[in-house]
Amino acid sequence: MRKLFMLAILCLSYQLSAQDYFLEKFKPFNKxxxxxxxxxxxxxxxRHTRHDLIVAYFKKLAEVSARASFAEYGRTHEGRILSMLTLSTPENLSDLPSLKAKHLAFTDPAQNVSNYEEVPVFINLAYNVHGNEPSSSEAALLAAYTFAASESQEIQKYLSNAVIFIDPTINPDGRDRHTQWANSYQGSPLVADPQDAEHDEYWPGGRTNHYWFDLNRDWLLGINPESRGKLNWYHQWYPNVVTDFHEMGSQSTYFFEPMKANGSLDPIMPRENYIDLNNLFGDYFAKALDSIGSLYFTKEVFDGTYPGYGSSYPDLQGGLGLLFEQASSRGHKQTTPFGEITFPFTIRNQFTSSITTVRAAVENKALLRKYQQDFFKSALTRATASRVKGYTFGEAHDQNRLKAFVDKLLLHRVKVLKNNDGSYFVPTRQPQYRMVQTVFETYTRYRDSVFYDASAWSLANFYNISYTAQNREVSGAPVTSLEDFVKFTPAQRSDYAYLIDWDDYNAPAALHFLQSKGLVLSSSFRPFTSQTKRGNKNFHFGTLLLPVKLQKKNAEEVFAILRETQEKFQVPVYAVESGLNLSGVDLGSRFVRPVEPPKAAMIIGEGVRSYEAGEVWHLLDTRVHMPITKIPIRSLKGADLDKYNTLVMVSGNYSFDDKLFGKIKSWAEKGNTLITIGTASKWAIDKKLVKEDLIEEKKDTTAVVERKPYADAGDNLGKESVGGIIVEAELDLTHPLAFGYQKERIPVYKNNTVWLAPSKNAYATVSKYTQNPVIDGFITDKNRDEFLRKSASLMVSPIGNGRVVMFADNPNFRGSWYGTNRLFLNALFLGNHINVPK
Structure with a gap:
């Protein structure tokens, strides 16, 4: 068998007609x-094909073939087109609105249609969510051509019985980054040596999008335009089958579902999905790959429980998501222990699986339609049987954070009602019941304990939204739009001062905008009650003061800028005419301190975790609209750090020499703020930059080691990692890093084993995990009891006249943790005011 596999790969080392190699089976083609x-x-x-050429080819097919139509469903951060090519018979395309209505009838529990065989099956062939896994987009070109031009009876049958949507490149920005790299380093003759630059992209690589997000984790979170565009498209069509084509390490073969048995069990998914349908389609893929001599494997790896993958989100919508993983050539040709793997070989496997997916769907369309119909009907049945009839939630102090949460519900077509008292209610009895479960339900018990990714994803916790399960339905007005969602009273003019509530999520963005216009503001480090033009109001820690007479602009100009700010960010603003407050500190107090504009930089480059760096960049770019200088490690020695008052170090492997370490240390000691996240916080402690400790496992050298099966090593050791859980932490609400929070206890996302020992300084531990910390997800008893319960989540340690703000956990995880973003932004805007008492 190994010889056959080597022969299949080695035969590609010489040039042959690429078109015949892929397409011989489907001749003749329309000339x-x-x-x-x-x-x-x-x-x-x-060669690797640029995204603009892929789009151009799809437009050409739509122009010359009556079987194809082209549509754009969005644009990326960098402005590239997100495209969809629809393929079927000319008759089906001309009748598509009618077919769509018939198709969607199966997703409506109120309709009892049974014409399962009469309506074409809807299939979404989706490719290249990871930009540097390029074989699938090339396969998309071949699939599009085959369905648009092949005259074979097989293809004619598929077109008559299916509507095929081809999304060739889900991540165009990342793809073009990789394409440029691979084509730039392509040799002639090709270089198969794995150490050649062609096979080793420079940081951050093409896997991620513009902001270095992994878009295959973004289906549930819907943060990026690529995902939001696709989700809006998805909920218009609800395809029966969706593919998710990937690549993996070069030393492997080919994977298709079923996934590993103990990673497939989902607490809310019908068993028919991950058992019956996956096995049914798996038989098709096995026969097709057998026919071309390709090796493959199933069931050994990957889990489909996290609902944010391209292969799992469709499962939550009554469809069948299918994961494929092809061993990558990481360029055009590469040597492996099995011989040389080439780019054309990887493409052929993906192309074969594409056509086979259509075949399996067409031959089982009645089964797929009945399954999708039963899926949505069972949603209502299960909801009716549940004692939980819905969830009530609200947020009195932060309308913009609440708006972001409701936006996410609407993006997933979850029904939301607004109650008369201003709170909101999500009923469980609705077609999107399983999505409601995903948003609100939490789990701490799982069949499997080794997760490929997160084991916790209850979205309400991401947004720090307090919610209550209800055992009865509540009536209210449906929320259908976010327009005018945030209700704010326009500020009245004052010749004395304005107060801006720091509790609102957009307050840091408003502060930066005002500072960028040349205005000077202060922050209150004590609460107070003030008599405003709108009546008496209690103001919390962090409230911003904008004194009119201290500005270089006149009162009218200040008011105009303030009104522009309020319109842009919809933050609460109050006019006051006196600095004498009703209670608490007065506006001229020494506890009301000027806020210095952040001048922030972040270390990036080889060794730095690009996901976390991208999340910081994305947060500041898209929500605060504040620039941050990204300094590559290779340039750090020559960089002038004195230009900045804040430096961010996210998780990574930092191996600075003594000179560079000393440079960072002396910069911080001058009074600046170093912010470290995750393993960067561990680095700061290990290198004795700060006088803090880690909680580490104590090895018992006298204990007898229990003998265990070698085959179980991977699973046993994997359990000790923390793949992603939601835990509860307790804040010191008087600390500047916690300004803007009203509740001491907040949900925090933890996906590492960085265990910070609470500081010996009584005032330095800002946040510590509670004694019953696990809200959602899997963690071993050992990690929970010996580490988590004893650890700090956030600390500040002095260094000379400066400070190191140390996050054990990532407050900006995947751009979705609105509930902890404020901790990070407080470090940026208020860090210079934190002087830890000694």
Missing amino acids: EVPSPEEFLGYGIGE
């Missing part, structure tokens, strides 16, 4: 429709 090779000027697999 009026250009093949990818004819359009591009090179054979598929000879």
Whole structure:
């Protein structure tokens, strides 16, 4: 078998007609429709194809073939087109609105249709969510051509019985980053040496999008335009089958579902999905790959429980999500222990699985339609049987954070009602019941304990939204739009001062905007009650003061800027005419301190965790609209750090020499703020930059080691990692890092084993995990009892005249943790005012 596999790979080392290699089976082709090779000027697999050429080819197919139509469903951060090519018979395309209505009837529990065989099956072939896993987009070109031009009876049958949506590149920004790299380093002749630059992209690589987000984790979170565009498209069509094509390490073969048995069990998913349907389709893929001599495996790895993958989100919508993983050539040709793996070989496997997916769906369309219908009907049945009839939630102090949460519910087509008292209610009895469960329910018991990714995803906790399960339904007005969601009273003019509530999520963005306009503001480090033009109001820690007479602009100009700020960020603003407060400190108090504009930089580059760096960049770019200088490690020695008052170090492997370490240390000692996250906090302690400790396992050298099966080592050791859980932490609400919070206890996301020992300084531990910390997700008893319960989540340690703000956990995880973003932003805006008592 190994010889056959080597032969299948080695036969690709010489140039052969790429078109025949892929397409021989589906001849003849309509000569009026250009093949990818004819359009591009090179054979598929000879080069990596730029995204703009893929889009151009799809537009050409829609122009010349009556079987194809082209649509744009969004744009990326960098402005690239997100495209969808729809393929079917000309008759089906002309009747698509009617077919769509018939198709959607199966997703409506109120309709009892049974014409399962009459309506074409809807299939979404989706490719290249990870930009540096490029074989699938090349396969998309071949699939599009095949369905648009092949005259074979097999393809004609598929077109008659299916509507096929091809999304060739889910992550165009990342793909083009990788394409440029691979084509730039392509040799002639090709270089198969794995150490060649072609096979080793520079940081951050093409896997991620513009802000270095992994878009295959973003289906549930819906943070990026790529995902939001796709989700809006998805909920218009609800395809029966969705593919999710990937690549993995070069030393492997090919994977298709079923996934590992103990990682497939989902507490809210019908068993038919991950058992019956996956096994049914798996048989098709096995036969197809057998026919071309490719090796593969199933069931050994990957889990589908996290609902944010491209292969799992469709499962929550009554469809079948299918994961494929192809061993990557990481360029055009690479040596492996099995021989040389080439780009064309990887493409052929993906192309074969694409066509096979359509075949399996067409031959089982009645089964898929009945399954989707039963899925949505069972949602109502299960909701009716549950004692929980809905969830009530609200947020009195932060309307913009609440708005972001409701936006996420609406994005997933979850029904939301507004109650008369201003709170909100999400009924469980609705077609999106399983999505409601995903948002609100928490789990601490799982069949499996080794997760490929997160084991916790209750979205309400991401937003720090307090909610209550209800055992009866509550009536209210449906929320259908976020327009005018935030209710704020326009500020009245004052010649004395204005107060801006720091509790609102957008307050840091408003502060930066005002500072960028040349205004000077202060922050109150004590609460107070003030008589405003709108009546008496209690103001909390962090309230911003904008004194009119201290500005270089006149009162009218100040008011105009303030009104612009309020319109832009919808934050509460209050006019006052006196600095004498009704209670608490007065506006001229020494506890009301000027806020210095942040001048922030962040270390990036090889060794730095690009996901976390991208999350910081994204937060400041898209929500605070504040620039941050990104300094590559290779440039750090020559960088002038004195230009900045804040430096961010996210998780990573930092190996600075003594000179560079000393440079960072002396910069912080001058009175600046170093913010460390995750393993960067561990680095600060290990390198004795701060006088703090880690909680580490104490090895018992006298204990007898229990003998265990070698085959279980991976699973046993994997349990000790913390893949992603939601835990409860307790804040010191008087600390500047906690300004803007009203509740001492907040949900925090933990996906590492950084255990910070609470500081010996009584005033330095800002946040500590509670004694019953686990809200959602899997953690071993050992990690929970010996480490988590004893650890701090956030501390500040002095260093000379400066300070190191140490996060054990990532407050900006995947751009979705609105509930902890404020901790990080407080470190940026208020860090210079934190002087830890000694």
